Amino acid sequence: MRIVMLVLAFIYAALAMLTAAVGSFADGGDIWSRLVLVLLHPLAAGALFLLLLRTTASRTLVLAIAALLLATVAADLSLAAAIAGGAMKGDWELPLIFAVIPAIGVIYALGRALQSTR
Numbered sequence: 474m475r476i477v478m479l480v481l482a483f484i485y486a487a488l489a490m491l492t493a494a495v496g497s498f499a500d501g502g503d504i505w506s507r508l509v510l511v512l513l514h515p516l517a518a519g520a521l522f523l524l525l526l527r528t529t530a531s532r533t534l535v536l537a538i539a540a541l542l543l544a545t546v547a548a549d550l551s552l553a554a555a556i557a558g559g560a561m562k563g564d565w566e567l568p569l570i571f572a573v574i575p576a577i578g579v580i581y582a583l584g585r586a587l588q589s590t591r
Contacts (some may be wrong), residue, residue: 478577539586
């Protein structure tokens with residue numbers, strides 16, 4: 474599972490960095506959507522790599538990374554809902570796509586946290 478997660482983390486990091494660069498210069502969107510694109514996604518991608526590269530991470534660190542990934546998923550879901558509801562312009566499917574890998578990362582992190590208690 475770790476190798477699959479490394480591949481997913483690489484894909485997510487590439488998407489996060491690309492959209493952070495494009496999102497910084499794109500027209501439209503409010504400050505919150507820009508913060509998700511420019512700050513939260515790259516932080517979550519880095520945290521996911523940290524989780525995968527540290528084989529002996531403390532339970533506190535693993536849970537902190539899970540919380541960051543969960544915040545990313547929540548932010549993406551709220552952006553998708555705002556776009557679908559007409560409060561913002563854009564394609565509501567895109568935030569949902571960005572939420573998939575962090576959601577898988579949350580499951581992976583929680584699994585690691587449970588293993589560290591045994």
